[in-house]
Amino acid sequence: MTEFSDAMSAAASGMRAQATRLRHVSENIANADTPGYRRKTVSFDAQVVQGRDTGAVETGPVRLDRTALARVHDPAHPLADADGFYDGSNVDLMVEVADAREASRSYEANLKMFDQVRQMSSALMDLLRK
Amino acid sequence: MNGSLDIFRMAGAMARNAGARQAMIASNVANADTPGYSARHLRPFSETYGDTANVTARVTRPGHVDAGAAPAGRSDPSDAEPSPDGNTVSIETEMLEAVRAQGEHTRALAIYRHALGVLRTSLGGGR
Numbered sequence: 657m658t659e660f661s662d663a664m665s666a667a668a669s670g671m672r673a674q675a676t677r678l679r680h681v682s683e684n685i686a687n688a689d690t691p692g693y694r695r696k697t698v699s700f701d702a703q704v705v706q707g708r709d710t711g712a713v714e715t716g717p718v719r720l721d722r723t724a725l726a727r728v729h730d731p732a733h734p735l736a737d738a739d740g741f742y743d744g745s746n747v748d749l750m751v752e753v754a755d756a757r758e759a760s761r762s763y764e765a766n767l768k769m770f771d772q773v774r775q776m777s778s779a780l781m782d783l784l785r786k
Numbered sequence: 787m788n789g790s791l792d793i794f795r796m797a798g799a800m801a802r803n804a805g806a807r808q809a810m811i812a813s814n815v816a817n818a819d820t821p822g823y824s825a826r827h828l829r830p831f832s833e834t835y836g837d838t839a840n841v842t843a844r845v846t847r848p849g850h851v852d853a854g855a856a857p858a859g860r861s862d863p864s865d866a867e868p869s870p871d872g873n874t875v876s877i878e879t880e881m882l883e884a885v886r887a888q889g890e891h892t893r894a895l896a897i898y899r900h901a902l903g904v905l906r907t908s909l910g911g912g913r
Binding site for chain 2: 663713761765766
């Protein structure tokens, strides 16, 4: 029985991690045109509690992408410097959309695992009902 | 009588093995995007059944090393090509294994239920 709760908590942690990732992707896309915005990235780590591998996944701290900001030429922009350039964001929409797709696929896989484990444990419970 | 109790024990062990395998697959899927994670799998029931070499010691004191508590997962480096971040989890393989484990669990429970029916009938209780 404890295996099922382990499996369910692992699947739930996977869904939580993918949802966090998707949240940062949507923040990045929302701020794609914000001047000076650096895209946020989130790291995944295998969870270890008291030296024991729990099998779950956890998200690390949010990091900012260190790549150079895009230089946008627009002399009419309020933030433009003497040469007519201002710092845009370093968000690449294609990368973000690809990341979102991958997160959603992984989320579905975790959801499927959760459902399968739930079916197995309810089959076990049916045995008691007889 | 002894024979029918044996079948309960075997069906229980098979269901437990399927559950443990499913838990390991769930953690593999959860870590499908973790850099450097290598996929782990337990041996299937057909390989571990009757495997007396694998007897674990009993833990009677807190100071003892608990060797039998967590089934040690076997990591298989040969199975899949690691992705650029060093992760060897393949979602397709995991899904296949999960369906197989679920089928095995269902089968074990069906055997258990059937044996229970036979036992009840032999005791005169009917179904």
